[in-house]
Amino acid sequence: MQERLIDRNPLPPGIGARLASQLAFVAEVDRLKSVLRASLLAAEERRENDAEHSWHLALMVIVLAEYAEEPIDVGRTIQLVVIHDLIEIYAGDSPVYDPAAVRTQAVREAAAADRLFTQLPEDQAAQLRAMWEEYEAGTTPEARFGRALDRVEPMLLNWLNEGGTWGMPGANLGTVRARAAGIEPGSSRLHAAVSALIAESTARGWIRPE
Amino acid sequence: MQERLIDRNPLPPGIGARLASQLAFVAEVDRLKSVLRASLLAAEERRENDAEHSWHLALMVIVLAEYAEEPIDVGRTIQLVVIHDLIEIYAGDSPVYDPAAVRTQAVREAAAADRLFTQLPEDQAAQLRAMWEEYEAGTTPEARFGRALDRVEPMLLNWLNEGGTWGMPGANLGTVRARAAGIEPGSSRLHAAVSALIAESTARGWIRPE
Numbered sequence: 001m002q003e004r005l006i007d008r009n010p011l012p013p014g015i016g017a018r019l020a021s022q023l024a025f026v027a028e029v030d031r032l033k034s035v036l037r038a039s040l041l042a043a044e045e046r047r048e049n050d051a052e053h054s055w056h057l058a059l060m061v062i063v064l065a066e067y068a069e070e071p072i073d074v075g076r077t078i079q080l081v082v083i084h085d086l087i088e089i090y091a092g093d094s095p096v097y098d099p100a101a102v103r104t105q106a107v108r109e110a111a112a113a114d115r116l117f118t119q120l121p122e123d124q125a126a127q128l129r130a131m132w133e134e135y136e137a138g139t140t141p142e143a144r145f146g147r148a149l150d151r152v153e154p155m156l157l158n159w160l161n162e163g164g165t166w167g168m169p170g171a172n173l174g175t176v177r178a179r180a181a182g183i184e185p186g187s188s189r190l191h192a193a194v195s196a197l198i199a200e201s202t203a204r205g206w207i208r209p210e
Numbered sequence: 211m212q213e214r215l216i217d218r219n220p221l222p223p224g225i226g227a228r229l230a231s232q233l234a235f236v237a238e239v240d241r242l243k244s245v246l247r248a249s250l251l252a253a254e255e256r257r258e259n260d261a262e263h264s265w266h267l268a269l270m271v272i273v274l275a276e277y278a279e280e281p282i283d284v285g286r287t288i289q290l291v292v293i294h295d296l297i298e299i300y301a302g303d304s305p306v307y308d309p310a311a312v313r314t315q316a317v318r319e320a321a322a323a324d325r326l327f328t329q330l331p332e333d334q335a336a337q338l339r340a341m342w343e344e345y346e347a348g349t350t351p352e353a354r355f356g357r358a359l360d361r362v363e364p365m366l367l368n369w370l371n372e373g374g375t376w377g378m379p380g381a382n383l384g385t386v387r388a389r390a391a392g393i394e395p396g397s398s399r400l401h402a403a404v405s406a407l408i409a410e411s412t413a414r415g416w417i418r419p420e
Contacts, residue, residue: 005252009370012410015403022273023403026363027370029269030252033262042215042240052243055265058292059239063232063334075285078292082268124273153236160219160237193225193233200222 004028004119018121025119031089038095038168039153042160050085050093053153057081060149067189070141077142080135083128084146087112096179097170138185148186151179152194159197163206173202174210214238214329228331235329241299248305248378249363252370260295260303263363267291270359277399280351287352290345293338294356297322306389307380348395358396361389362404369407373416382418383408 006024015023035050058078065074085093090112094101113132117125135143155176158164166176176198183191201207216234225233245260268288275284295303300322304311323342327335345353365386368374376386386408393401411417 005370009372011369012406014406019277019399019403023366026266026270026273027252027366030266030367030370032265033251033258034253041243042237043244048243049262051262051265052259055242055261055268055292056236056240058265058268058288059296060236062289062292062338063236063330067229073285075283075288078268078285078288079272082265082272082288086269120273128272156233156237157240159221160215160240162219189229193229196222196224 005030021119021121022124028116028119029086029089032086035085035088035093037093037154038097038165039157040161040164042157048157050088054082054085056153057084057146057149060153061146064149064187064190065145067187068141068145069185069187070144072141072145077146080131080142080146081149083131084135084150086128087116087132090115095165095168097165097168097175099170141186144186146186148183148190151183152190155180155194155197158206159201162204163201166201166207172208172210173198176207215240231329231331232334238326238329239296239299242296245295245298245303247303247364248307248375249367250371250374252367258367260298264292264295266363267294267356267359270363271356274359274362274397274400275355277397278351278355279395279397280354282351282355287356290341290352290356291359293341294345294360296338297326297342300325305375305378307375307378307385309380351396354396356396358393358400361393362400365390365404365407368416369411372414373411376411376417382420383412384420386417 004024006027011020011023033049033051036047037050037053039048041048058081061074061077061081065072087109091108094105113129117129120128134140135146138144138147158166165171180194180198183194198207214234216237221230221233243259243261246257247260247263249258251258268291271284271288271291275282297319301318304315323339327339330338344350345356348354348357368376375381390404390408393404408417
């Protein structure tokens with residue numbers, strides 16, 4: 001197993017055990033900046049990483065909260081999106097249009113969660129694990145809205161890139177619409193807007209018909 | 211003046227004016243992923259960008275909130291750190307150990323704020339501008355804790371990089387300690403921990419004595 005980043009240069013004495021384990025965790029999650037997604041940025045020609053993506057979702061919660069299907073606690077929704085991809089530090093990204101990656105995703109991610117969250121003090125390990133599970137299950141208005149934004153963001157990037165990941169082998173009008181359908185439980189208004197992007201992108205040849 | 215990212219590929223009709231301007235803003239802030247900071251990552255050898263940095267602060271609010279000097283609203287603190295560097299999209303980063311950049315910083319950032327936030331609907335432009343000004347002024351416990359984390363994060367990265375930006379010409383024990391002093395109003399506990407990192411880093415030769 002890979003060493004933790006902090007093990008390369010352990011913290012000096014004089015920092016209490018609880019804070020030291022929290023700072024070690026804060027150091028370890030620097031790895032999220034190195035997990036590449038399939039999505040291309042709009043502002044420059046390179047792939048997006050998970051930390052940037054998670055920040056973008058947090059910003060979208062602030063700007064788009066009024067479109068949530070049910071009333072949401074904005075602060076709690078941001079917490080969910082900030083931590084939603086943390087387990088990819090060890091599990092890697094699973095591109096939605098890559099069936100092989102999606103097949104093994106759940107098993108890889110549960111193992112990664114066990115390994116990651118247990119690096120925190122017990123109370124916080126339980127708290128972050130519960131937030132991640134809430135997000136994954138989509139059982140609250142906050143989780144449903146976060147999951148909606150997680151689908152809106154890459155589709156907006158694809159629009160700005162004149163196709164982007166819609167050009168991947170597994171993507172066509174059917175699979176793209178199926179992915180976009182996951183927006184509706186969190187926000188029917190945003191689902192309608194994304195549907196307009198998808199229709200126009202198909203008309204322009206950026207999405208293959210089924 | 212640079213065109214907005216959305217102007218390269220305007221949104222299709224059928225999306226209301228308010229939502230369209232919000233989505234255009236969400237697209238435009240993709241640029242934050244291209245604003246490079248002086249800090250090096252711990253996980254790979256490249257410079258950190260503002261979007262990654264902002265995400266890291268948001269995660270730190272969740273994990274380190276218990277060390278805030280005064281009680282804070284965690285959700286509101288995360289909102290402040292998520293938006294705190296947005297104006298650098300147009301103003302650029304101002305490395306703290308670069309006196310020339312710091313000298314012109316306030317003027318550049320105020321102009322950038324005028325240009326950026328006005329792209330949102332009026333109510334949200336006022337809301338985000340007020341949050342940014344609250345953060346800058348450090349007038350609330352949430353702003354003070356966010357500003358503390360903004361100093362802790364690069365110092366932790368420097369520790370993991372065996373010096374990092376502490377090797378810049380303008381950095382020495384005096385300027386590093388002065389920068390770290392900005393942590394104290396937000397968190398004396400985190401200030402004490404960072405002071406331990408600074409003392410040990412000086413002993414190891416990663417920070418020049420004054």
